[in-house]
Amino acid sequence: MSHLLGDGAATPTATAPESAGAGSAASAVASLDPRIRILAACAFALVTVALDDLLILVIPLMMAGAALIVARLPLGPTLRRLAMMDGFILVLLLMLPFTVPGEPAVTLFGWPASWAGLEQAAAIALKANAILLMLGSLVGSMDPTTLGHALWRLRVPENLVHLLLFTVRYIAVVDAEYRRHRRAMKVRCFRPGTNLHSLRAIGYLVGMMLVRALERSERILQAMKCRGFNGRLVLLDDLCLGRRDILFGVLFAMGLALLPVLEVLHGRAA
Amino acid sequence: MHIVDGVLSAPVLVGGVVLTAGGIALGLRSLTLERVPAAGVLSATFFVATLIHVPVGPSSVHLIMNGLAGLLLSWVAFPALFVGLVLQAVFFGYGGLTVLGVNTLVMALPAVVVGLLFRRLAMSPDGRLAALAGFLAGALGIVLAGSMVALVLWLSGAEFIPIAKFVVLAHVPIALIDGLVCAAAVALIHRVKPELLGTLMLSPRPAPTRRLARQPAP
Structure with missing residues (x-):
């Protein structure tokens, strides 16, 4: 699909x-x-x-x-x-x-x-x-970021906009990580097929990506706190x-x- | 399976929007600032997971993983899947705009339901029980999603009934595959980082900082 x-x-x-x-x-x-x-x-x-x-x-x-x-x-x-x-x-x-x-x-x-x-x-x-x-x-x-800002100006709830901006930002990062994992699997001769072994390997891959996602989010939160993030969207552009x-x-x-x-x-x- | 614009009847579309708005509101209530990064990165990960293709004979299907999203995200699955669908419609030209409510509902409501049903089992100390919970959540998530797609088609008109039956049938192999992948994923999470299963679904606003502050009191 x-x-x-x-x-x-x-x-x-x-x-x-x-x-x-x-x-x-x-x-x-x-x-x-x-x-x-x-x-x-x-x-x-x-x-x-x-x-x-x-x-x-x-x-x-x-x-x-x-x-x-x-x-x-x-x-x-x-x-x-x-x-x-x-x-x-x-x-x-x-x-x-x-x-x-x-x-x-x-x-x-x-x-x-x-x-x-x-x-x-x-x-x-x-x-x-x-x-x-x-x-x-x-x-x-x-730009996806502009979309987020514009939605916020259109009074979409702030944490939904935050979620959108985070998702947009980290799709690229997680995708790069996914490709790295797949390369590592390929180097170890993993070839996906219709069998239990493949499904288990892919399941472990998804699980590992989720675990790493959570650990990454903890580092992000620390970094944001370090920079004094208080939950407000800071918009550099002014729409009129x-x-x-x-x-x-x-x-x-x-x-x-x-x-x-x-x-x-x-x-x-x- | 996403539905496109122009298929569903107006009452079904409006119903989808209203119910999805309610689900998103519930999800956002538990989405405090502290949890936004976790929810965002997990939501991005689920987006990427749907790009993974599993070969089935000569063809392939892609993962959906809405059951796993329900186990991990609970009500936050509503805003997370909604964001994913918005991005798909806007930047990938896939799905539709007026059907956003219905498309979110058919994916996220099953996610929340299986999350409520199987989270306790997934957090049990026995790894095999956790994997079983993963399988049940993954498979039931897809079966329910397929049934809901069929339901909204059926509600929209009698001419869609044969297509609705076809949709349910087409979801059976996907349910099996998603269930097995989800079982392996939960087994790994259970072994490596069991707290992932409880990150976003504590009661609304537990404020972890407050808990830290309370510790040195005695």
Whole structure:
């Protein structure tokens, strides 16, 4: 299931493109206020799942595609990940036409596939892809630390933000440790197979990583106390909404508000 | 198995958000400042553990380890798994946004339940009993998660019932594998660092510093 997380890109920091984007000319999305981007992605998701009309659902997908281009995310890897996600929901999409009752469109090996089911499967594919693309373009293009700070400014509980920031930080560290353990196992001729020995070895690996994680966290806590950490988030950046952010927010909200209207109009015309 | 956007019905999505918010609130209550580093590093470790693939015949499955997360994290499993799912959706394009509540619930509620059921057994002095607790927690964690995915699909519409059955069946081999891996992991933790099983699930706010201060009193 997780091959999509990739071997070389197992950490958010490794995949996050904004570090490269910030060096060169910042994209139009990167210069927007992170809070606006998070709220826009959430609103987009809510409106998109509420739509039903297949033709209208193409518009959110196009909006997400446009956002992807404006955010200057690497097209290849992003679309490849999306395609992999589609691969996982393919089973669901292929089964739907046969389980939704309705007028049969085609008959496959004696099983009728209904139009209604085909439509529902297409709607799910459109919604899932549009939302993930938009989320990746607007929010995924920011630094994970910025995401944490913006969430805190949006009044997400402070210790949840701390947990997020810690997790982001230590995924890279723990992943490096995991690779080191795997190399050590490989040197000792461990080849995973479908047998009890392999499962036990992997279990010991997971257990050892957890033990080391706890010991590491004790050192972290000591180091934080040593530096006088008192539980407040110290933010070095100051977010403030500019005219561009407000303009983007208003335009985006108007675009979203238009979608249900279009759906009603299209439904009446049909 | 994560559910994507657009599949579930609105009441199911809202229910997922409400229950998950409650679970996260309960988890955050026991997450004092002193425990945030431990919870964060453990949460990162569980994230990395899901990247581990176990070969099954010609194919492979990845570990889920929500049962083990429940044994170690208790209610903190809710915020920890939620954070993992947020990162996956935002940075890896996997899962979905409106389904975050449901996806967290189907993983974290089984984790909390098996944690409550088997933690006592996992902390018993006998290593074999601890390993048994690990197996039961790992396997039951997956079985319950699979059943909950099936349940939310079934609640969303009759057309999903065959898919729900398929999901339950697909989780059986994963439950066996996760159970065995979890048993080995608990056996090792039991031998090497048994206090890991009690780090995050003492009663809320035990404030270790206060306990230290009380010692020299007599």
